[in-house]
Amino acid sequence: MERGALSKIKSATKQLNIGIIGCGYWGPNLIRNFFSVQNCRVKRVSDLKSGRLDYIKKEFPSVETTKDYRELLKDKSLHAVVVATPVTTHREIAEEAMFLGKHVFVEKPLAFSSEEAEALVDTAKRLDKKLAVGHVFQFAPAVRKIKELLKKKVIGKVLHITSTRVNLGPPESEVDVIWDLGPHDFSIILHLLNETPWKVQATRNEYPFGPFNILKGRSKKKLTNDAHIDLSFKSGITAHIHLSWLSSNKMRLIQIFGTEGTLVYDEMLALDGKLKLYGAGVDSRIKSKDSDSGALGYHSGDIIIIPLEQHEPLRLECQEFVNAVLNDKPLINNGQIGLDVVKLLETSSESFNKNI
Ligand SMILES: NC(=O)c1ccc[n+]([C@@H]2O[C@H](COP(=O)([O-])OP(=O)(O)OC[C@H]3O[C@@H](n4cnc5c(N)ncnc54)[C@H](O)[C@@H]3O)[C@@H](O)[C@H]2O)c1
Structure with a gap:
């Protein structure tokens, strides 16, 4: 993990600010659960469809919404990003997020090919970012x-x-x-x-x-x-x-x-x-x-x-991600198991x- 970024989270309120990209079928479950876990604030949400954003705004009025996920990624106050878009988009969005200094939680499967999944695991290692995969079970x-x-x-x-x-x-x-x-x-x-x-x-x-x-x-x-x-x-x-x-x-x-x-x-x-x-x-x-x-x-x-x-398995999964980032702890649903699953x-x- 980028030491500077971690100490900044630690010395502040020990709260993780997150953004969630993709709120179709599964995204709202992630939003609801990240809302309910300790030391976490869901600050922003992005989806291409304004109907989905209207729904999220109604359910979670404090959340800022945008159709452009790059606008969300530009927010320097976000420490981590959750990617719940179709698998074909996972690599591009997750990689961009890590390059912009965010830790990433990517929904399953990690990517659409082992080459893409390998690239994400390498990027996370190189940039010292947490990479979690949504293996809820x-x-x-x-x-x-x-x-x-x-x-x-x-x-x-x-x-x-x-x-x-x-x-x-x-x-x-x-x-x-x-x-x-x-x-x-x-x-x-x-x-x-x-x-x-x-x-x-x-x-x-x-x-x-x-x-x-x-x-x-x-x-x-x-x-x-x-x-x-x-x-x-x-x-x-x-x-x-x-x-x-x-x-x-x-x-x-x-x-x-x-x-x-x-x-x-x-x-x-x-x-x-x-x-x-x-x-x-x-x-x-x-x-x-x-x-x-x-x-x-x-x-x-x-x-x-x-x-x-x-x-609730999803709640525990979300809490573990937040704890792992805040306390620099290893994840059981890490990029490596995500890559092994994609290979299979x-x-x-x-x-x-x-x-x-
Ligand atoms: N862990 C689980 O049990 C579980 C269950 C269902 C789905 N999933 C995973 O969640 C992910 C999403 O699945 P889903 O069923 O919700 O799909 P979905 O098609 O219902 O929703 C995806 C949403 O992403 C949005 N989107 C696509 N590209 C975007 C972009 N560039 N920027 C912002 N928003 C964008 C779409 O508008 C859509 O609303 C998939 O990886 C899927 O495998 C996991």
């Missing part, structure tokens, strides 16, 4: 608890992870289902395992039906709307991710299979049922009834509902179905 109570339980080896050695993230897709989108939903699963898995995969294989489909039939030919391009992605890690762990925009049954289900049990995280359930530990597991020391077959036996175990702390999105998108 790293702050979800269940994910934080799973990380703690895996560290304590509650399910023994992790063998395999499955993640199902399916819903009806947006009728119009700039990006496909991999770039829309994939950042969540990739960031969760990388965060939990602290490891990047050496192998990525994806099968993807561009079904011309599902929610997309309402486009009636208006779609500019064919988009992947269903994908299966397999990851292999050097540790021997494997993972399977199913992303889809074709399901009217919305699911957010992550299962982690270990040698001593299974953790099941269902984001669609209420907090007091979201995370369960199934204690039964495969046990090589127990002979199965059919011992000649060489099959493994199983040990039994309870099903335990794991209690979770109650907090890119590799998955480059994998083609291979028919024999």
